[in-house]
Amino acid sequence: MRILVIGSGGREHALTWKLRQSPHADRIFCASGNAGTGEIAENVAIPISDLIALVRFAKENRVDLTVVGPDDPLAAGIADLFTSEKLRVFGPDKSAARIESSKIFAKELMRSQEIPTAEARTFSNSSDALRYCKRLRFPIVIKADGLALGKGVVIAADAATASSTISDMMNQVRFGDAGRRIIVEEFLHGTECSLHALVDGKNYLLLESARDHKRALDGDQGPNTGGMGAFSPANNWNTKLQSRFDTEIMKPVLRGLVQEGVTFRGLLYPGLIITTEGPRVLEFNCRFGDPETQALLPRMKSDLLPLLEATIDGKIERCAIEWDTRAAVTVVLASGGYPGKYEGGKLISGLDAAAKLEDVQIFHAGTKRDGSEVKTAGGRVLAVTALGSTLEAARARAYEAVSRIHFENCHYRRDIALNAVAANVTDLL
Ligand code: AMP
Ligand code: GLY
DSSP: OOEEEEEOSHHHHHHHHHHHTOTTOOOEEEEEOOHHHHHHSEEEOOOTTOHHHHHHHHHHTTOSEEEEOSHHHHHTTHHHHHHHTTOOEESOOHHHHHHHHOHHHHHHHHHHTTOOBOOEEEESSHHHHHHHHHTSOSOEEEEESSOOTTOSEEEESSHHHHHHHHIIIIISOTTGGGGSSEEEEEOOOSEEEEOOEEEESSOEEEOOOBEEOOEEEGGGEEEEOSOSEEEESOTTOOHHHHHHHIIIIIHHHHHHHHHTTOOOEEEEEEEEEEETTEEEEEEEESSOOTTHHHHHGGGBOSOHHHHHHHHHHTOGGGOOOOBOSSEEEEEEEEETTTTSOOOOOOBOBOHHHHHTSTTEEEEESSEEEETTEEEEOSSEEEEEEEEESSHHHHHHHHHHHHHTOBOTTEEOOSOTTHHHHTSOHHHHO
């Protein structure tokens, strides 16, 4: 089978790495990929925004299945386009992708199905939003409606921050159309957890739980990033929460989508916060998480390819996933300055020495091959995952691998999974 993976991050390297292990996979292409995918697949220099060129490539190369990594091409309708050209694609169509690309659509869906989430109001006018904020107790959360590269959510600690954020989003139009409408919502206290579900239009199959670390610096300080690390299973998840999640969140959201006339086929990833009253939805994503995927896939023993196919074909009910019971810890190595300004082109050394460690996988993100060398070419550069019989062992091994890798101005968090190590993860499973 010929497969095309769309994207160039750590998530796409992990997907390509996992699909490469399938006995059904023949040639794998990656658009546009990175130095890591280039070692196990054929990189194709087509930008993910060029949907027409991607379709043409898939046709010319007789691609049997296209797997879409990031949210932007899904929001732009890549699945609709491929399907209309009779090409098989994993990822929801444009109308289903709205669950991520419009936070207002997601909020209204949750409201109609009484799915537990933060109390919120929607505004399309900045003076109404400002007036409303004055009545609230801080902190509050302000969200741009559309996709904003993970920067469209601001936790405002006081009225001054709320007012400058609203003005930035709505009057200065900092996020373009994404911020023309906003949501103002209550701040929820709790710990976060990422769940991934393969949804085939009617039924779903859950992957194992994971947690990511969104802030740039140790101790959850600094700005939000795409994700600085992850681990799986999540130490704040258990079977009781899962059964509430099934009845209070997953079943209602699928029912709501059906009522909207939307068929979701792909990966639905609700980002949750576990409060004292139970799980609440912070957001819905319509694709695999990054870096959660880099922690989840090394634990997946089953072949991923038939699972993706069953999702497309509406047959996920017949599937099950076998998991490695060991824990996985993923540490992201970023360019100094990320998520702000950073420099690329730095030589990366020690990749082979790190990869020699048992049960360690190095997933590339912003990397580029330059002759015999590998250089940095993005904010998040690598995701180093290790498995271990305990979370603590996985963590120690991941950091041992990280210590073997060097590039100028490398930045990574030292505390990935640190707080969770104290809890006995296996008790919770
Ligand atoms: P989102 O893109 O909506 O998941 O928001 C990004 C991050 O902002 C989340 O992962 C949380 O850390 C934080 N966040 C979003 N909404 C809330 C909320 N209502 N209460 C507390 N934190 C939130
Ligand atoms: N890890 C957060 C995300 O993929 O959105």
